[in-house]
Amino acid sequence: MSFSFNETNNLKIELLSKRYPQKKALILPLLWLAQKQEGFISEEAMVKISELSHMPYMHIYSVASFYSMFRLVKNEKKVVEVCRTLSCELNGSQVIKKHLLENYSDKYEILEVECMGACGGAPMCTLEGKYIENVTPKMLDEVLNAN
Amino acid sequence: MKILVDNTPIECQEGELLIDVLINNGVEIPHFCYQQDLGMDGNCRMCMVEIKGQKRPQIACDTFVCENLEVSTKSEKINEVKRSILELELLNHPVDCPICDQAGECKLQDYYMDYGLYESHLCTPKTKKGKHIDLGSNVMLDQERCVLCMRCVRFTSNITKTGELGVIGRGDKAKIAVAPNHPLNNSYAMNVVELCPVGALTSKDFRFQQRVWFLDSAKSICHGCSRGCNIFIDYNETKYTDEKVYRFRARRNKEINLSFLCDFGRLSYKELNEKFTSSTWHVETFKEYLKIEKKVALASPSLSLQQLQAIKEFCEKNSIALYSLPYVDESFGDDWLKINDRSANFAGVKELLISTCQNDFENSLKDANLIINFDHNLLKSHMPENKQLLHFSTSKCDYGTVYAIANFAHENGTLINCDGIRQEYYATKYRCETPRLVELLEELK
Ligand code: SF4
Numbered sequence: 001m002s003f004s005f006n007e008t009n010n011l012k013i014e015l016l017s018k019r020y021p022q023k024k025a026l027i028l029p030l031l032w033l034a035q036k037q038e039g040f041i042s043e044e045a046m047v048k049i050s051e052l053s054h055m056p057y058m059h060i061y062s063v064a065s066f067y068s069m070f071r072l073v074k075n076e077k078k079v080v081e082v083c084r085t086l087s088c089e090l091n092g093s094q095v096i097k098k099h100l101l102e103n104y105s106d107k108y109e110i111l112e113v114e115c116m117g118a119c120g121g122a123p124m125c126t127l128e129g130k131y132i133e134n135v136t137p138k139m140l141d142e143v144l145n146a147n
Numbered sequence: 148m149k150i151l152v153d154n155t156p157i158e159c160q161e162g163e164l165l166i167d168v169l170i171n172n173g174v175e176i177p178h179f180c181y182q183q184d185l186g187m188d189g190n191c192r193m194c195m196v197e198i199k200g201q202k203r204p205q206i207a208c209d210t211f212v213c214e215n216l217e218v219s220t221k222s223e224k225i226n227e228v229k230r231s232i233l234e235l236e237l238l239n240h241p242v243d244c245p246i247c248d249q250a251g252e253c254k255l256q257d258y259y260m261d262y263g264l265y266e267s268h269l270c271t272p273k274t275k276k277g278k279h280i281d282l283g284s285n286v287m288l289d290q291e292r293c294v295l296c297m298r299c300v301r302f303t304s305n306i307t308k309t310g311e312l313g314v315i316g317r318g319d320k321a322k323i324a325v326a327p328n329h330p331l332n333n334s335y336a337m338n339v340v341e342l343c344p345v346g347a348l349t350s351k352d353f354r355f356q357q358r359v360w361f362l363d364s365a366k367s368i369c370h371g372c373s374r375g376c377n378i379f380i381d382y383n384e385t386k387y388t389d390e391k392v393y394r395f396r397a398r399r400n401k402e403i404n405l406s407f408l409c410d411f412g413r414l415s416y417k418e419l420n421e422k423f424t425s426s427t428w429h430v431e432t433f434k435e436y437l438k439i440e441k442k443v444a445l446a447s448p449s450l451s452l453q454q455l456q457a458i459k460e461f462c463e464k465n466s467i468a469l470y471s472l473p474y475v476d477e478s479f480g481d482d483w484l485k486i487n488d489r490s491a492n493f494a495g496v497k498e499l500l501i502s503t504c505q506n507d508f509e510n511s512l513k514d515a516n517l518i519i520n521f522d523h524n525l526l527k528s529h530m531p532e533n534k535q536l537l538h539f540s541t542s543k544c545d546y547g548t549v550y551a552i553a554n555f556a557h558e559n560g561t562l563i564n565c566d567g568i569r570q571e572y573y574a575t576k577y578r579c580e581t582p583r584l585v586e587l588l589e590e591l592k
């Protein structure tokens with residue numbers, strides 16, 4: 001199994017490489033692109049990134065494992081991330097989390113994450129990366145059952 | 148110029164690192180991440196000192212000396228700082244020193260004895276990490292014992308540039324690792340074991356073989372190739388057994404190998420333990436041999452100058468044609484330490500003007516009735532037809548009459564390396580059962 005970036009991403013990479021004086025700086029943006037493209041970061045993707053950034057494979061792996069938002073294994077289930085930081089907490093993220101864990105943990109992978117920068121719409125969660133703001137248990141039922 | 152360390156003046160040069168000045172002058176300065184040949188990294192904070200005029204303690208590995216710097220390495224304040232750092236290092240440490248192979252040469256253990264807190268503040272459970280992970284190339288990792296000094300990582304990224312090692316995860320989950328399916332794989336890999344200041348990296352070859360405090364060390368030189376890397380031979384003699392060499396360690400030499408060895412050289416100690424038997428023990432036997440007409444001798448280019456000199460005199464006296472041929476291995480060398488010329492002292496052979504011409508040697512071989520082999524590998528497994536073969540050998544020979552002589556662990560001597568550097572090596576302190584070549588030739592006179 002080999003990995004290659006799709007055409008749009010290749011164009012993006014071309015633009016990105018002009019932006020940085022060192023190839024090394026491409027690591028984080030490329031990891032993001034790979035994750036967006038496949039839903040997770042595979043070993044092959046890291047090999048590719050290691051070639052593009054001229055850094056040893058272990059260095060890429062080490063960076064990818066440092067950030068909790070990078071996924072290194074393919075998720076069998078769809079991912080729901082629920083924010084647990086202050087604004088969401090004050091607006092009832094506990095209830096949302098409980099509701100998710102009790103009713104949806106079979107079908108979805110439920111992850112607690114830190115502030116996603118959507119405090120204005122607290123409490124919030126994401127479904128496969130899409131933000132759901134001012135979320136209520138009822139909304140969750142609608143969205144998650146529809147999926 | 149002068150600086151003042153704990154009220155004692157020390158001479159040093161402008162622009163030197165404070166930690167180097169302290170180390171080179173034998174001032175005790177605890178440190179994990181700094182290593183003289185890997186340079187500074189400033190991550191462990193163990194090398195804190197107080198500097199007059201500075202509000203906070205400073206790390207010695209990132210401070211350059213300047214005129215009249217006043218340093219204190221031992222105040223109560225500094226000890227308190229070290230105590231806290233060690234407490235942090237040990238928060239998740241398994242404290243399995245009794246079964247750890249590094250015990251006795253572990254910096255964490257040493258420093259904790261000096262500055263330890265001894266009472267735990269901990270009420271949460273320790274973070275568990277991986278144990279006895281095989282990283283490849285004979286290196287075993289225990290992630291729980293690691294202090295994350297990054298020496299091993301810096302070695303593979305900056306020195307061998309192979310980049311196999313790195314840190315994964317973060318915070319108290321951070322640990323050293325190789326990536327899955329990308330094991331440690333370079334011909335200098337085992338250096339990380341020696342670089343690791345604690346028991347996180349141990350050598351598959353040496354672990355559990357011997358407690359380090361039972362070992363003695365002799366200053367010697369690796370005979371694996373003409374680089375002549377400086378080594379310590381670590382050896383021990385236990386009751387009712389012969390002396391045994393347990394490992395080679397790098398001995399720092401700024402001109403040659405810094406603090407490193409190649410894995411081949413590091414493991415070549417095994418040859419020194421090989422047992423083989425002499426087929427004769429009597430000097431008289433040789434005297435008989437010497438009566439044979441037409442003799443030719445071949446000397447190993449890894450013998451010391453002293454041995455070669457004695458052989459040369461012996462051959463001249465007995466009118467024996469003497470040759471030495473180099474050990475060349477085109478597949479051995481690389482662009483760092485390893486060299487294709489696998490003789491330890493070929494430059495010495497040339498200095499003594501011993502003939503190294505292959506053709507001449509083969510011609511004299513044709514005529515000769517007796518071949519005397521002074522430890523050259525060529526004749527150990529190969530028997531020229533219709534000749535008598537006599538070996539003075541440090542290892543097993545398949546044919547001929549063999550007289551065992553002491554190997555380089557039991558000799559003092561001088562070698563000249565590939566860059567013309569003349570170096571001495573010294574014998575281990577135990578008596579060797581086999582005689583030394585120089586003394587033997589003396590007897591044969
Ligand atoms: S394994 Fe050893 S050398 Fe490597 S970071 Fe840990 S303590 Fe340092």
Ligand code: SF4
Nearest residue numbers: 369371372376409412
């Ligand atoms: S480079 Fe040569 S001398 Fe140095 S350790 Fe390796 S074999 Fe021995």
Ligand code: FES
Nearest residue numbers: 083088115116118
């Ligand atoms: S606190 Fe939840 S999005 Fe900022």
Ligand code: FES
Nearest residue numbers: 180181191192208
């Ligand atoms: S030795 Fe100075 S910070 Fe580690």
